[in-house]
Amino acid sequence: xxxxxxxxxxxxxxxxxxxxALKKVFFERDSVEIKYSxxxxxxxxxxxxxxxxxxxVDSYKFSVEVINYIRNQANDSDVYILVILDKSEFxxxxxxxxxxxxxxxxxxxxxxxxxxxxxxxxxxRHTILYKQLTIAYNRLSKEIETVSGLQQKLLPKSTLExxxxxxxxxxxxxxxxxxxxxDFFPVKENILRVVIADVSGHGSKAAFIMSMVxxxxxISKKILMPLDELxxxxxxxxxxxxxxxxxxxxxxxxxxxxxxxxxxxxxAGHCPGMLITNENRIDxxxxxxxxxxxxxxxFKIKKVPIKKCRGILLITDGYYEWNLDINNIWGFxxxxxxxxxxxxxxxxxxxxxxxxxxxxQLELPPxxxxxxxxxxxxxxxxxxxxx
Amino acid sequence: xxxxxxxxxxxxxxxKYSGELTLDVVExxxxxxxxxxxxGGDDKCIxxxxxxxxxxxxxxxxxxxxLNNVNKTKNKKLYLLKPSGAVKKTLxxxxxxxxxxxxxxxxxxxxEIE
Numbered sequence: 001x002x003x004x005x006x007x008x009x010x011x012x013x014x015x016x017x018x019x020x021a022l023k024k025v026f027f028e029r030d031s032v033e034i035k036y037s038x039x040x041x042x043x044x045x046x047x048x049x050x051x052x053x054x055x056x057v058d059s060y061k062f063s064v065e066v067i068n069y070i071r072n073q074a075n076d077s078d079v080y081i082l083v084i085l086d087k088s089e090f091x092x093x094x095x096x097x098x099x100x101x102x103x104x105x106x107x108x109x110x111x112x113x114x115x116x117x118x119x120x121x122x123x124x125r126h127t128i129l130y131k132q133l134t135i136a137y138n139r140l141s142k143e144i145e146t147v148s149g150l151q152q153k154l155l156p157k158s159t160l161e162x163x164x165x166x167x168x169x170x171x172x173x174x175x176x177x178x179x180x181x182x183d184f185f186p187v188k189e190n191i192l193r194v195v196i197a198d199v200s201g202h203g204s205k206a207a208f209i210m211s212m213v214x215x216x217x218x219i220s221k222k223i224l225m226p227l228d229e230l231x232x233x234x235x236x237x238x239x240x241x242x243x244x245x246x247x248x249x250x251x252x253x254x255x256x257x258x259x260x261x262x263x264x265x266x267x268a269g270h271c272p273g274m275l276i277t278n279e280n281r282i283d284x285x286x287x288x289x290x291x292x293x294x295x296x297x298x299f300k301i302k303k304v305p306i307k308k309c310r311g312i313l314l315i316t317d318g319y320y321e322w323n324l325d326i327n328n329i330w331g332f333x334x335x336x337x338x339x340x341x342x343x344x345x346x347x348x349x350x351x352x353x354x355x356x357x358x359x360x361q362l363e364l365p366p367x368x369x370x371x372x373x374x375x376x377x378x379x380x381x382x383x384x385x386x387x
Numbered sequence: 388x389x390x391x392x393x394x395x396x397x398x399x400x401x402x403k404y405s406g407e408l409t410l411d412v413v414e415x416x417x418x419x420x421x422x423x424x425x426x427g428g429d430d431k432c433i434x435x436x437x438x439x440x441x442x443x444x445x446x447x448x449x450x451x452x453x454l455n456n457v458n459k460t461k462n463k464k465l466y467l468l469k470p471s472g473a474v475k476k477t478l479x480x481x482x483x484x485x486x487x488x489x490x491x492x493x494x495x496x497x498x499e500i501e
Contacts, residue, residue: 200445201410244456246413246449250481269481287482294452317445317480327441329473332480370444 005131006031007124010052012043012062017109018084021116025124044069053127054080058107060089063096071100078130080123102126144204148177151207154214155373160184162192164258165311166378170351172318173371179206179249180316180373181214185221190259193220196270196314196375197251200291209242213249227253227266228299231292235268238293248293252285252314256377261307266299268292271317271332276310280343282336285312310343311378318370330366338362351376391416393423399432399496400424401468405439408447408474416450424458433458434496438469443477451478455487466490 007026011018014036026032035050037043040062047055047070055070057063063083070076083101085093093104103122109115152173159167167184179199187193195217199206216234219225225233230253238249252273254265267273269291272284285304289297306312320335342357343349351374359365389406402420406412424433435454440447451467458465466488470478478484490496 198445200449246417246446246453248445248449248452250445269483271480287480290482290486291448294456321442321444323442329442331476 005128006033007054007127008033008050008052009035009054009056010043010046010050011036011055012040012057012059012066013037015058015084017113018056018116021113021120024113024117025120040065047074052079053131054082054123056082056084058084060085060092060096063101064099067096067100080126080130082119082123144177147204147207148173151177151210154211155181156183160186160192162186162258164190164380165192165256166380167192168351168376168378170355170372170374172368172373174202174318174368177204177207178202178371179210180318180371181210181217182314182373182375183214183217184375184377185218187220187224187255190257192256192258192377193253194256194312194314194375194377195251195253196316196373197249198270198316198373200246200248200250205247209238209247209249212237212241213251217253227255227264227301231266231268231289231299232297235292235297235299239296242293248291250287250291254285254312254314256306256312256379258379261305261379262303263306263312264301264303266301268297268299271315271320274313274315274336274339275304275306276313276343276349278308278310280310280340282340282343283309284336306379309379311349311376313339314375314377316371316373318368318372319374321370322366322368324364349376349378391419398430399434399466400430401434401436403436403439406441408437408440408443408450410444410446413446413450417453420454421457424461424463430463432464432466432496434466434468434490434493436468437474438471440471440474443474448477448481448483451487452483464488466496468493468496 009022009032011034022034035046037046043066057066067081070079081101083096083104084107085096085104086107090106096104103119105116105119155171156169159169169182171180179201182196184192184194197213199209213234216237217230220230234251250268250270252265252267252270254263254273256263265273265285266289267285267287268289269287272286275283275285277283288302289299320330320332322330324330342354346353389412392403394401402423404416455465468490470489475484
């Protein structure tokens with residue numbers, strides 16, 4: 001097998017038979033660098049200079065030192081370690097494997113050079129496979145990173161000046177591309193449309209569905225489309241594209257009428273919208289419809305007065321779906337109770353403030369497992385007379 | 388720890404999954420369970436015991452809906468047996484609790500089948 005990668009080999013000492021076998025395994029056309037260390041004292045220094053893919057180390061005592069250092073202190077679990085034991089050390093072969101060696105050979109080589117060659121071939125195959133996997137993994141990671149970056153570009157970058165309201169938003173991605181989406185834009189002089197959605201799953205598929213939902217939502221920015229029509233369009237499109245798979249979208253969409261102080265909304269399987277009253281009670285705008293993308297639904301808009309409300313908070317489930325311990329999830333109800341206390345204590349509310357509370361006031365800092373998105377729309381009562 | 392068990396009964400087959408029903412396991416479950424359902428031949432009912440699910444994320448929800456739809460196309464009926472509190476809470480939040488046939492006891496199934 002010819003390798004197209006540079007393979008670096010570090011041997012603890014020169015051995016004629018080993019040197020000959022190495023020459024046979026790694027052909028001249030292979031890209032290979034072989035370094036023979038000049039004794040144990042130079043070995044670790046050589047390890048840092050060469051950064052080998054394969055280590056061939058002689059004698060039990062020295063091998064234990066090398067393996068212990070490389071695996072535990074240098075934290076290098078990638079390098080392939082082949083140990084050559086003396087015949088008198090035969091009993092220690094299991095121990096050396098348990099310490100972290102990948103393979104061993106017993107000296108004198110009972111089957112001669114052929115045995116060394118076959119073991120070196122194993123090391124070569126292992127190294128080539130590892131390098132191929134690393135390249136494939138890096139390529140995938142880069143693609144996910146690109147998708148994740150593109151996805152974040154689809155979210156609002158700055159807040160919007162809209163009379164009668166103050167808009168605050170927060171987004172924290174998890175380590176993978178995912179499907180959180182939120183948006184806000186005027187649909188009439190006195191009506192602000194707010195949307196928050198969550199695509200099931202993670203990765204480029206979720207990000208693709210998220211961008212599709214965004215495109216459909218954004219149509220309603222250009223062409224006036226009532227909420228029920230918008231939800232029907234999104235649902236039908238999703239059924240067509242993902243209807244037979246396990247993916248779906250939860251979505252909460254609302255129109256805030258700052259002139260008539262009324263909020264119209266549809267909640268399709270999303271976690272409840274939270275309307276904060278002036279008495280700091282949280283009224284839940286729960287899902288009346290199921291998630292989007294599975295089956296047809298007939299949506300109807302619900303309306304609630306917001307005259308006596310401080311604002312509305314919309315979130316994705318990443319805020320409360322994290323483990324308190326191995327068996328218990330924090331959950332929505334705990335999040336709601338926690339939030340109520342903040343609103344009672346604080347006259348002004350910002351999403352950064354929620355972060356501070358979550359990080360400082362809980363017994364243990366939250367261990368989030370998903371993306372988190374939040375939209376806080378504060379109703380500015382002093383500006384109502386404009387309309 | 389996640390475990391998946393299959394039990395073939397006289398009138399229906401039971402699948403029991405324990406652990407977290409999340410994105411990390413659904414693809415593998417899809418494969419294993421589809422194979423089991425296909426081997427079930429003419430059985431009209433599939434029972435999915437969810438009593439030991441400690442957590443279910445959105446991919447878990449999607450998986451249950453997928454399973455329901457797959458069974459429907461094969462003229463089989465899916466029952467969710469004794470869903471845990473975590474499963475019920477999650478299905479209720481996304482308004483899907485009524486979408487599934489839920490039974491709290493296997494004896495209910497005997498009556499349904501009769």
